[in-house]
Each structure stands twice: as structure tokens, then as C-alpha cells.
Amino acid sequence: MTLYKNLHWFIYILFFFSCARQSAPTGGPKDTIPPRLVRVVPADQSINFKGKSLELTFSEMINLANPKEQIIIAPTIGKTYNVEARNNKVVLDFETTLKDSTTYTFNFRDAVQDVTEKNPARNLRIAVSTGSYIDSMSVEGIAFDILEQKALKDITVAVQPYNDTFSILKHPATFITKTDEDGIFQIQNLKPGLYNIYAIADQNKNLIVDSKSEQYGFKRDSFLLDQNIKDILLGLVKLDTRQLKITSARPYNTYFNIRASKNLKSFSLSAIDGSDVYFSYGADQSNILVYNTLQNKDSTQIKLHLEDSIQNKIDTALYVKFNKREVEPEKFTAKVDKAEVLADKGIFRATFSFSKPLKEIDFDSLRFSIDTSHVITFNQNDVIYDEPTKKLTLSKKFDKNFYQVVEEPTPVQPNIPDTTKSDKPEKPNIENEFYIGKAAFISVELDSSNQTKQSISPSRYEDMGVIIVETKQSPDNTIIQLVDNQGNIIESTIKKSYSFEDLQPSTYQLRIILDRNGNGVWDAGNYIRKEEPEEIFYWEDENGQREIKLKANFEIGPLLITY
Template sequence: MLNQKPAFFAKNLSLVIAILIIFGCAAIQKPQGGPRDLTPPKLLKATPANMTRNFNAKEVNLEFDEFFKLTNTYQEITMSPTPEKAPEYNANRRTLQIKFKDTLQKNTTYVINFGKAIQDVNESNVLKNFTYVFSTGPHIDSLSMSGSVINSTTQEREKDATVMIFPISQDSLLFGKKKPSIFATTDSSGNFSLNNLHEGTYRIYALKEASPNKIFDNDKELIAFSKKPIVLTKDSSNIRLALFQQIPNKFRVEKKFGTDGVLALNFNKRLASPSVKIIYPPALNDQKIVEIAKTKDTATVYMKNMDWDSISVAVFDNNKVLDTIYQRKQKKESFTRNLGFKYGINRDNRLKPGMDLSITANLPIASYEQGLMILKEDSTTIQNFTITKDTASTRTVYLKYRFRPGRKYQLTLNEDAFTDIYGDKNKRAGVNFEGDKQENYSQLTLKVTVPEPDKSYVVELLDDQKNLLRSDPITSSTSIIYKNYLTGKYRIRVVYDNNKNGRWDSGNVKQQQQPENIWLYDKELTLRPNWESEEPLAIPQEQVTL
């Protein structure tokens, strides 16, 4: 027995070590997760080399450091000058093969711009503004253009905008019809650079579009241009392009006839003095209700009498007919309506001191029953409130009461409290809110100095979400007082109102009309509780866009 014990322990010790080795090995795993790959493919080798002179090859091979894919190949990739037969692009694992199908011109610099076509396989990281350059002669064109692109209205740098140039001899033939052969995409700071350019005279544009065809073919796209052509004899820098949504050349109306029987008309541009008339059936015109948006680019038409199978509606501006639209329906067609409400309180559910509570329905109101409305103040029912109609809107009424700061209110609109023009009645609704305190509001006096007294300006107040709160046209140095504004952060924007119409006007490429310039005050203004403050605002001289 004494001789067996060491053998027994040795046997079991070997077993334990074997188990530990097995489980220890099983626990060793490749690390999971980790930071996301944000790096696009990188060129390792080009054959022939990039920037080759006296080029005479029939194909080019580009080797990258990782697997990649080509996206929108023949939309994104361009070759300048453009050959009659486009090259063939073949991606295979890490290598891109370019086969030329046409004879190359002698003594010419060629630039192949890949746009956003090259992306890695896993994360689709884009290799932006990658170019392959070569010359069939002893010289490579080396001139460049560089600058920045901003948004006209926000004055912020615009990333991922396409900056393009056309030789002036081809500008009218190509712009808006074919994609450019020379272009670059702005970086995250809105900067661009166009390189390996030949001497010549060019037109330059910037385009921010939803569909990446690099053609300005939609009025909703943002466009920028320079009035003056660029004569390129040396490097050109500090080019500034301001994007804008242009004023359409032709007026159009988009209509939407909802399941509630309301006709919504959307104009493709703002009008000066819009109006709407029902041409047929003529009897409908006198009983219609039309609401024109403050922006004067939409109109909503409510018709109490829905006993018709077709109508004709004309849109006017300054009493001149611009367009006529038609709408059909089944004569006895039924509609679904739900009478709902919005209330005149802020996003914190507070009512501004000294204000009545506005109640705005989604449909015009025909009548209301005050007895079916219950108002409570700190759980106590209030009797001495009144309801009055808004003389400027058929959808709004005001609940008048001496609301007290810091008190909590509950408004209940019982069923049938309101009836719309179609005879529909509301379901039970209501809102809880609080009477706001005066100390939560401030007063700001803006002491404005203008650079040129004979010109017009529009001073605009924006909230921290860049929403326009107030607009004040001025023609001379003055003080603008903002009373009872909530404490918080605000910005000031100034429009150089060249046509003196009291608002910002956009531009038009075809008419060579630039948008009106905007200056954004770089200081953020902070309004503190129960505080009156003054801020000097010296408007700078207008920076004219070329």
C-alpha cells in the first residue's frame, strides 16, 4: 500500500493538470468588439505610378490596404478630359483595374476623380476626393482652386457639398444637363480644393443635393455660384461660395386632398400677396374658408359644402392668376375627421404672464359651449372665465381669465364642447399648465448701428434652436427692445435687404441673381431671470458675393 500511494497521487495530479490546460486553452479567445473602423481604404501602390508623365499604358492597377467595393461607379467616377468611350472599372478584393477603351490625346493631363465610389467592405467608409493623375506628355497641369462653401441662411460651413467647374466655353452646354468632369467634395470644415487644373477660364458652382447625380435638376437642391468667371493663370484661393435654395423660374402648385376633405395647396415659391378662388362650382367660393400661411407659400382651403364631384381652384398673386388646379371626388364620398386642439403654452407647459390661453382647433370652429368647459386652479373649479373668438382665425378662441403666477391649472374640454363647420364635435380633451412667473422673463435692448444709413437691413432674433422669433426692418441706427422673452440663449442675424421688402430673398442661377447677404452676430446672447440688459450691435459693411 505504501508503494501505491505515490503512484495514485501522480496519476491524479496528471489528470488535474490536463483539465486545467484544456479549460485554460478554451478560455483564450480573440478579443471581441472594439472601436468601430472609421478609416477608408488607403492606396498602397499604383501601376503605373500616380503623376506619371509620358503615359502610354492601356490599363492602370491600384492596390489598396483592405478589401473595398465600388458604389455608383459611373455616377461617381469621372475622367477629365472625358473620352468618348468610358474606361472600364473592375474591383477585385484589394485591387482596382482601370482599362482604357479609347485612344488618349497627346500631351494632355488626365485626372480620374473617384468621388465617393471607393468604400471599404465592412463599414462603407468612403475614400473622398481620391484622384489618379497622369500626362501623355512631359508636363502635368498643376494649377489649383481652393476655398470654402457656406449655407446662406445659417452662415455655417457646409460639408459634403460638390464643388464643380466647367470651362466657360462649355458652361451653358453642360451645367444642369451633364455631370461635371472636374469636381471635389467639401470636407467637414466646408473646405474644398480642385487640383491639376489647366490654364483657362472657368465657371464654378457648388451643389448640395439629395440624389448624387451631380446635376442641378431640382429647385429643392441647394446651389451656389460665382457671377464672375475665374481666369486661371495661377493658383486661386479663398473662393467663397454661398449655397441657397433658388427661386424657381416657373410657379407650380402641389395639392393634397386629405381624408378629412381639406384641400392643402403648397406653392414652390413665396408669393407677395396670394389669394385663392373656387372657379367651379362658383357657389362654393362664397362659403369657402382659406388660410394663408405667414410664409405665404401655402394655402389651406376648407369647404363646408362637400356636395360636389369636381372643383376648379385658381391661385392668384396680386390679383393675377398664376395657376389653376382641379380636384375630383365621389359626390357622396365620406370623410373622417377628428377635432383636436393645440394650446398657447410654451414647451414647459407654462402660460406667459398676462396672456390669455389660446385654444386652436385643427378645423374651423362653427360654435362652442362654454358650459362644457371646466377650468380648475389648484384643484378649485373656476367660474368667472370667458371664451372669445379670434377675429383673425376661424380655428382659434381665447380663454380669458386672470391667471396667477405659480398656480397650477387644468382645462377640460368635455365632449361636444366644440363643433366644427362640418358638424363634427370634439371628444373629451384638455391640458394641464402653470401660470409662469415674471421673473422667468427678461428684457433686451439692442442698440443697433448701421454701416450705411441709406440702405435697408432686417434684424432677426433667433432662439437656441435657430428658430426665427422676431424680425425688424430698419434703415438707420436705432434701438430694438425685446420685452418679456424667456430666459435662455439667443442669436442675432442680419439681412442686407437690398430690395427693401423687409425680408430675405433668395437667388437664381439662370438669372445670375445672388441671394441677399446675411451676417450672423458671432456672440451668443444670454437672457437672465428678471433682468434688463443692453447689447451694442454694429452691423459690418456688406461683404458682396462675387
């Protein structure tokens, strides 16, 4: 009886919570109209603002999506504010007092959404001033990946009033924004003055460049903002500016392991006593392995030179010491990465990668057989070997007439049974076989490669294509590169015009590098030295497409790259 008497209280509670919950109504057409700003207090473009909050009223019920990430306040006040949605309102409360005589902008981006279909309010941006006027200068441009030349979205772009002690590696900026889907950014309501600008793929959201893991770009020179500036280009690249150090040097397994604090551009080492030392990169280019090839001793002193991509260098001496205990060496492997035969030019090429540095090559165990009568052999002059990377190129020019078969007309013979044939099957000709015999390659630890055979179909002119490229004449040094769709460099030249020949049918791209220092390679810049990355430009057709679809027996070009 008591239960029935009090049942109405439970019904009231349920009714209350169902009314309070903001949810999408069911049924009806899909809502595609975003929330519309009806009123804001203080009003947009207000001056002499001394309040502690901002209140926005919308045309419908709204929710907030990741507000502390989506809402950008410039100049920044960090996270010292609270923001919440209340029915059809957004209220932003400041925990600290805003600076005097300063114009603040509040860019809500996609933070404010309706409760039905999560349509974000469009172009929701408010500016107020704590002084007697609204600052009106603006800066805009595009942030992009400098290697791929593609626009980057959601990149943090920062503008900082000039200060000769400010560092993007240590300090957060004052004015920030983020790029849109097309990589476009705009920072408005700035005071006239001298500024620096940079951009970060700010993964940890601390507004400071972490050069170990984040892409970033910068303009070397400050700029005077006395009128609106457009078309600023910020090319981003990942470039580690940390100090170069040796972080460890110790014996491991059958080698001595030297580890640096970052990837190296190059290194060299040699034994001070003149002993033969074998070495290579390890799992990555921050890791150097020195192998034990010493006779009757377990240590030696070496001279070591390290250099990173921003010209930091280390020259030092180390004692290399090896384990005395018996350790089973790691397995030695020899892999053919690519092998090709250009029949009409008489060229054989093959590239190898090894798991350990090489000590010896048995050239008697390497041959390419066109047929049983024409066998290509190799010697030391046909080899280019890079010890740090354990990569080997085998290249040989031979008589192209080996592939020129003259077919004689076959005379018509009467149909008489041939009684001279043996029942024993004929031994087939060996055709286009690359043979690598057992122990063709011997590693520094004296283990050997396995025997392998590979059939290589010869390529002829009609199987391949040519791409011809030209650049406009310029006093700048230029590097022309042909790359595949994964960005791998197929071939590179420093000529103003060039024919890329003997290309397999595929899709390619062409780009040029403005080689400022004339060293023949692309340099990624150096923030410490205020050096911007060298500029890169891609060839594009009249529709803005970069892909060059090369077919067999086609010659494309000349293609003109402009910049």
C-alpha cells in the same frame, strides 16, 4: 486506398487558396500607418501621356473601398474606366481615349486602404497631361448650409468652363471634387479661362442638380481664372425650381382636394358667385382643401391664385364639385400649442391649431380666471386667425394690478376656539385657469371642440430674461432673428438694434439676414433668374460659439453681430 493516394491533391488546393487570400495577420500592435505610394506609372506631373492605364505601387498589400465613388477624375470621364487592386498595386484602365492637350487629375481620396486596419492612403492625388504642359490654376473654398451656417462634408463641387447654354439642372460638369470633413474643397490643374462654379448634395450621384430633393448652391456670376482663387463660399439650400402646376383637382371625402406639383409659398381663392368658401392647406403646403359649405348645390366655380417660393404663379378658374354621397366627416380637434401670462405686464397670450378651418368662435366659452374676482374675457378684437394654416392667436392686455397683492399685517389673536366656522368645506379659489368651454370653436363642418381646462403659471420679470442685440450700420436692409436650437424663429425685427424681452430661460441663437430686396423675409434665391440666396450671419462669441444661454432674471447684451 485510392482516397489516401490522392489526398495530397486536396492539401495542395487548400494551401493555394489560403496563400492567395489577403487578410490581416493576427496578434501584435495595431497597425496605424497608412499605405505609402512607392511608384506610379506614368509618374505624377507627366506630360505627353498617351497610355491607356495608370498603375500605382504601394508599400504594403492594399484593398479598394468604393472606388467608383471615392476616386474623382477631372475632367470627368464618367464611369468609363476599370479599377482593381492587385496585391500591393492599383491598376486603373481607361475604356476611352483621353482628350488631347488636357491635364487630368486622379484624386483617390479614401479609396486605397491597407488590408489590416483599413488605413487610407493620405493625400493620394496624381496629375498627368496628354499635352506638352501641366495646367496649374486652382480654385478652393468652403461649402456650407446657408441656413445653419455649418460646413458640409462630401458635397460635390463642380467647375464648368463658361457656356451660356449650360444648366446645372440638366448637364453634368466637367471638373468635380468633393468637400472634406470641414467643408473645404479644392480643384487643381485647371486651364486659365472663364468658369462657373456650383455645389450639390448629389444623392443620386448623377452630377446634375435634382432641385426637388437635393441641396445645392451656386455663384451667379462667372469668374475669370487667371490666377489661383481662394475663399469661394458656396451656400447650399434646398429650393425646388420645377415648374409650378396643378396636378390634380377632385372631390375627396367631405372636401375638394387641389394638389400642386410643389409646396406653395401662398395661395388665395374665392367663389366667382360670391358664395362663402372655406379652405386650408392639407397634409402639406402643396395640398389645398376646399370645404363644402354650399347651400342647395354641390358645385361652384372659384378663382384660384397660387405662388411658389421662386415667384412662379398660377391664376386660373376651377369648378369645385363635392361628393353627393353621405360621408362621415373627419374628426375636429382644437389644440392649445402654447399659453402664457406675463403678470408684470398684464398680457395673456395663447396659440391654437385646428384640424379644420373655423366657422365660429363662442367667446362666452373662453375665459382666463386669475381668481374668482378677476376674470379675463375675450372678443373678436383679441383674435388673429390664419385660415390657410388653421392657426389662431388669442392675445389680451389686462390690468397688471390684478396680480399685485398687498399683504396686510395679521394682528395677533388670543388662542380662542372659533365656534363660528361651518363644517362645510370652503369652495377653493380658481387661480390662473384657462377655460375653453364645449363648443367654444365650431368648424366649417359644424362640429365642435371639447371642453378643456389648463392651469397657467404666471411669469414675472424675475422668471424671464432679456437679450439685447445690435448690428453695425449699413445701407443694406437687415432682419434680426432670435431662434432656438432647432432653428425655430422666436421673434424677428427689422430694426438695427432691438431688445428681445420676456424670454423663457433657454438656449438661443441670434442671426441677421441681409435683406437685399427689402421685403422683410429671407429669400432663398432662384437659379433660373440667377439670384443667389440672401446672406445670413450668426452672432458668435470670442470662441466662435453661437449659443446664448439665458437664465432667469438675466439681461444679456448688447451683443454686436458683424458681417
